[in-house]
Amino acid sequence: MFVGHALLAFAIAALAADWRGWERRPALTVGIVAGAFAAIPDVDVAYALVGLLEWYAADGALEPTAAFWDASRGVHRSVTHSVVVGALAAPAFGLLAVRGRSARLATVAGVALLGSLVASAFVWHSPVAAFVIGLFAVSGVLVARGVARFSSLAPTTVALAALVGLLSHPWGDLVTGSPPNWLFPFTAPGLDSRVVLHPDPTLHLLAAFAIELAVVWLAVLAYCRLADRSVLDGIDRRAGVGAAYGAVALAATPPTLEVSYHFVFSILGVGLLCGVVRGPSTPEFDDLLSRRLRSYRPSSSGTLGVALTALTAVTVALAAYVIVYRLAVVA
Structure with missing residues (x-):
């Protein structure tokens, strides 16, 4: 989901700018x-x-992965995922992107606003929350200053981009874990548990993965639109190999949110292999294809073609897995 948050914000902001005629x-x-x-x-x-x-201090009393996530539960998806915090931090980050004579005054105002967020987290929550908000603020400052240095975006545009990014983030977590504390420091009504997409835990995971995949597709389509690149021309026919992944549903333990690593890594591996590995091409083999199919062979290569082919392969693999799981496993 970490990548999905960034790609969703990218798609929203880029398409909005395109709609505005940028x-x-x-x-x-x-x-x-x-x-x-x-x-x-x-x-x-x-x-x-x-x-x-x-x-390490306990001499390995817990598994390292379990220890990592157990410690994260107290603060993850809490103060930094609040739309209230995001709405206040976004203009502060915009102030930190001011250039020219007003830069020093704007920087002071932005740092003061971020400092008030850290202080509020300390008072309303805990020193740990204040520490996390501090990390959040420092990260945003680095992004804002980098944008001010390496781009010509206006501070107001930076603030709006920050607003889109920070306010779009919490909603992607509703189906994969505990809901974010999206109104911190206030009590959030409802949403006290994750949104269940299907009572079958495996189908719930597959649906959540499909949502994430749809977000990636949205970002890729947004880029192709702005870069004036054809999506179909970038997809190689070897993406169809992903259909063989359906057999995994018969051989491997069905994945759930609690145990999903084997599914996620394997299906992404299939996509990577389909995108990177190129099979032999001969005139005899090409003659077996109809003219219609050959018209969809990629006219361009490179990173975009690899990404589109890999993404298509993952999509085909997911569809095949769902079909086999529903027909052969659930039934």
Whole structure:
């Protein structure tokens, strides 16, 4: 989900800029900036390193992975995932992107606003929350200053991009774990447990994975639109090999949110192999294809073609897995 947060914000901001008539380069830039800000709330997992230190101190009493996530539960998806915090932090980050004569005054105002968020977290929650908000603020400052140095985006645009990124982040967590504390420091009504997409835990995971995959597709389609690249021309026919992944449903333990690593890594591995590995091409083999199919062979190569082929392969693999699971396992 970490990547999905950034890609969703990128797509929203870039497509909004395109809708407003922006040129390609600034539209892509504002999308990238929004994506960078959307990744910042997950800096709270850095506190989970405490769990690893405790694991070493306890001489391996827990598994390192369990220790890491157990320590993260106290702060992850809490203060940094609040839309209230995001709404206040976004203009502060915009102030930190001010250039010229007003930069010093704007920087002071932005740092003061971020400092008030740290102080509020300390008072309303705990020193740990204040520490996490501090990491959140420092990360945002680095992004804002980097944008000010390496781009020509106006501070107000930076603030809006930050707003899109920070406010779009919490909603992607509703189906994969405990809901974020999205109104911190206030009590959030409802949403006290994750949204269940299906009572079968495996189908719930597959649906959540499909949502994540759809977000990736949205970002890729947004880029292709702005870069004036054809999606179909970038997909190689070897993506169809992903259909063989359906057999995994018969051989492997059905994945759930609690145990999903084997599914996630294997299906992404299939996509990577389909995207990177190129099979032999001969005139005899090509003659077996109809003219219609050959018209969809990629006319361009490179990173985009690899990404599109890999993404298509993962999509085909997911569809095949779902079909086999429903027909052969659940039935």
